[in-house]
Amino acid sequence: xxxxxxxxxxxxxxxxxxxxxxxxxxxxxxxxxxxxxxxxxxxxxxxxxxxxxxxxxxxxxxxxxxxxxxxxxxxxxxxxxxxxxxxxxxxxxxxxxxxxxxxxxxxxxxxxxxxxxxxxxxxxxxxxxxxxxxxxxxxxxxxxxxxxxxxxxxxxxxxxxxxxxxxxxxxxxxxxxxxxxxxxxxxxxxxxxxxxxxxxxxxxxxxxxxxxxxxxxxxxxxxxxxxxxxxxxxxxxxxxxxxxxxxxxxxxxxxxxxxxxxxxxxxxxxxxxxxxxxxxxxxxxxxxxxxxxxxxxxxxxxxxxxxxxxxxxxxxxxxxxxxx
Amino acid sequence: xxxxxxxxxxxxxxxxxxxxxxxxxxxxxxxxxxxxxxxxxxxxxxxxxxxxxxxxxxxxxxxxxxxxxxxxxxxxxxxxxxxxxxxxxxxxxxxxxxxxxxxxxxxxxxxxxxxxxxxxxxxxxxxxxxxxxxxxxxxxxxxxxxxxxxxxxxxxxxxxxxxxxxxxxxxxxxxxxxxxxxxxxxxxxxxxxxxxxxxxxxxxxxxxxxxxxxxxxxxxxxxxxxxxxxxxxxxxxxxxxxxxxxxxxxxxxxxxxxxxxxxxxxxxxxxxxxxxxxxxxxxxxxxxxxxxxxxxxxxxxxxxxxxxxxxxxxxxxxxxxxxx
Numbered sequence: 001x002x003x004x005x006x007x008x009x010x011x012x013x014x015x016x017x018x019x020x021x022x023x024x025x026x027x028x029x030x031x032x033x034x035x036x037x038x039x040x041x042x043x044x045x046x047x048x049x050x051x052x053x054x055x056x057x058x059x060x061x062x063x064x065x066x067x068x069x070x071x072x073x074x075x076x077x078x079x080x081x082x083x084x085x086x087x088x089x090x091x092x093x094x095x096x097x098x099x100x101x102x103x104x105x106x107x108x109x110x111x112x113x114x115x116x117x118x119x120x121x122x123x124x125x126x127x128x129x130x131x132x133x134x135x136x137x138x139x140x141x142x143x144x145x146x147x148x149x150x151x152x153x154x155x156x157x158x159x160x161x162x163x164x165x166x167x168x169x170x171x172x173x174x175x176x177x178x179x180x181x182x183x184x185x186x187x188x189x190x191x192x193x194x195x196x197x198x199x200x201x202x203x204x205x206x207x208x209x210x211x212x213x214x215x216x217x218x219x220x221x222x223x224x225x226x227x228x229x230x231x232x233x234x235x236x237x238x239x240x241x242x243x244x245x246x247x248x249x250x251x252x253x254x255x256x257x258x259x260x261x262x263x264x265x266x267x268x269x270x271x272x273x274x275x276x277x278x279x280x281x282x283x284x285x286x287x288x289x290x291x292x293x294x295x296x297x298x299x300x301x302x303x304x305x306x307x308x309x310x311x312x313x314x315x316x317x318x319x320x321x322x323x324x
Numbered sequence: 325x326x327x328x329x330x331x332x333x334x335x336x337x338x339x340x341x342x343x344x345x346x347x348x349x350x351x352x353x354x355x356x357x358x359x360x361x362x363x364x365x366x367x368x369x370x371x372x373x374x375x376x377x378x379x380x381x382x383x384x385x386x387x388x389x390x391x392x393x394x395x396x397x398x399x400x401x402x403x404x405x406x407x408x409x410x411x412x413x414x415x416x417x418x419x420x421x422x423x424x425x426x427x428x429x430x431x432x433x434x435x436x437x438x439x440x441x442x443x444x445x446x447x448x449x450x451x452x453x454x455x456x457x458x459x460x461x462x463x464x465x466x467x468x469x470x471x472x473x474x475x476x477x478x479x480x481x482x483x484x485x486x487x488x489x490x491x492x493x494x495x496x497x498x499x500x501x502x503x504x505x506x507x508x509x510x511x512x513x514x515x516x517x518x519x520x521x522x523x524x525x526x527x528x529x530x531x532x533x534x535x536x537x538x539x540x541x542x543x544x545x546x547x548x549x550x551x552x553x554x555x556x557x558x559x560x561x562x563x564x565x566x567x568x569x570x571x572x573x574x575x576x577x578x579x580x581x582x583x584x585x586x587x588x589x590x591x592x593x594x595x596x597x598x599x600x601x602x603x604x605x606x607x608x609x610x611x612x613x614x615x616x617x618x619x620x621x622x623x624x625x626x627x628x629x630x631x632x633x634x635x636x637x638x639x640x641x642x643x644x645x646x647x648x
């Protein structure tokens with residue numbers, strides 16, 4: 001832990017009281033000047049810190065920023081979030097997580113950014129998230145599985161994000177197969193899982209989540225299909241709280257999957273799914289099919305009953321609800 | 325094409341005759357001094373070029389180096405080898421190919437190196453190839469498929485390499501499931517396929533081949549399990565010829581697979597396989613099984629009949645022949 005993080009820890013533990021500069025010096029083993037420098041850095045980072053002669057320093061408020069110190073503070077996970085990389089602005093969190101993984105970052109490593117300059121969703125599509133308004137978070141994972149066994153990861157991520165949002169805000173997003181989260185029929189979260197693998201084993205996965213929290217306006221062209229927790233009536237929610245809850249939920253479902261298989265996660269997923277037992281249209285890269293969404297099978301494929309009564313399994317595609 | 329490559333082309337087309345410096349200047353549109361410079365560069369690269377006053381230049385010999393100009397010279401493929409990157413020494417050709425692919429290199433891009441400083445095989449194992457003695461070649465591929473559909477690529481690569489070696493040297497390597505090439509029971513070629521993908525589509529594959537051609541000695545610790553075409557009695561073979569044949573064969577089987585599915589390739593693969601209809605031992609990351617290698621199924625999995633008559637399908641593992 002850095003000296004700065006140690007000072008922040010002291011301030012937090014003493015809240016709402018003051019800690020004397022002398023105490024800080026003694027406990028952390030640095031000079032008064034060094035303390036003052038770190039306090040200034042913390043202030044620049046947005047921490048409200050009161051300084052009163054003869055009494056010392058007092059933490060007034062924590063900024064709405066996804067700093068590693070805040071994310072990791074008391075996070076009771078076993079491996080998720082043991083390393084957290086924070087960036088004010090990034091090309092994309094998935095790309096950064098990939099580069100870290102290629103350089104050896106361990107499973108559970110978290111990458112967050114306040115802004116992405118080239119964030120992208122599935123199939124190369126874009127992702128809109130104005131600075132500081134959402135959660136842009138990518139996880140490095142190193143499960144000992146084959147490439148074909150990876151799809152459940154995206155589905156358990158959808159369950160984890162939905163649970164986290166519900167626990168923090170009371171709003172329960174529905175899941176649209178395979179992994180979009182919807183509130184009022186509009187997208188509130190996108191998930192992009194990327195893989196680096198040999199034929200018989202995965203080197204690593206990167207699971208990226210783009211989550212709209214406090215965004216109060218979307219560009220004209222996506223206004224009908226995108227929403228945020230704020231716009232959906234969830235009020236102003238702490239991004240930090242949602243993120244921390246997500247990391248906990250993620251670890252829970254991820255470990256459940258590795259230990260007990262896909263079934264328990266799939267049950268949760270189905271409960272939250274809004275595209276089952278409904279007439280749907282599915283567009284694959286080659287065709288468009290219509291039918292009744294009967295089920296999702298054990299591999300995560302969508303099972304459609306077509307007009308002629310045939311059952312078809314879809315591994316990939318874009319689903320929309322048919323009305324009438 | 326570079327001016328240097330154009331000059332080389334002129335020299336090749338005129339063999340065994342001389343081309344006058346004047347002709348070169350006129351046809352390529354550069355000065356006598358520039359011609360002289362390029363000739364010197366070609367000589368530094370190992371080309372034997374005779375220069376006689378009033379007669380001009382004559383190509384005597386081409387170096388045993390895997391230069392792009394030589395690889396691409398008259399290569400009648402549709403997409404494989406349209407871009408070739410050559411390196412005297414590389415960390416690993418797979419890594420370089422991956423970085424090129426991440427930067428947008430198109431399918432069919434070839435990376436070759438005379439030497440790898442950190443070449444690696446499947447499951448993170450090493451690969452021994454002294455400088456200039458073998459073929460170290462990686463291909464970038466961008467098939468429109470899902471991650472689970474990729475394993476045939478490795479198997480068709482084994483077929484392509486085996487065919488290329490047989491056509492050039494007369495020696496026909498056998499295939500050991502899933503993708504090692506053996507001559508006299510020793511490994512002559514290793515294949516490492518790596519994948520970058522989303523859950524429902526592949527971004528790109530990199531297929532790396534390490535092929536022992538003229539290596540005349542292996543380190544003590546792998547002498548019993550490794551061989552080269554030279555050591556196997558194939559004589560001194562032109563690496564260039566094997567590589568060019570491989571690229572042609574690869575494209576043939578790759579396109580056959582995309583157009584007609586895995587079956588035709590699998591038939592070829594089975595014909596060359598030396599671990600079918602035999603008692604084998606297979607070690608997976610978790611267990612060791614013994615049985616009779618009955619077949620390879622349509623997904624490329626090895627089918628083993630165990631002692632109790634049960635059929636088991638193995639997607640991954642290390643196979644060895646059982647003797648007695």
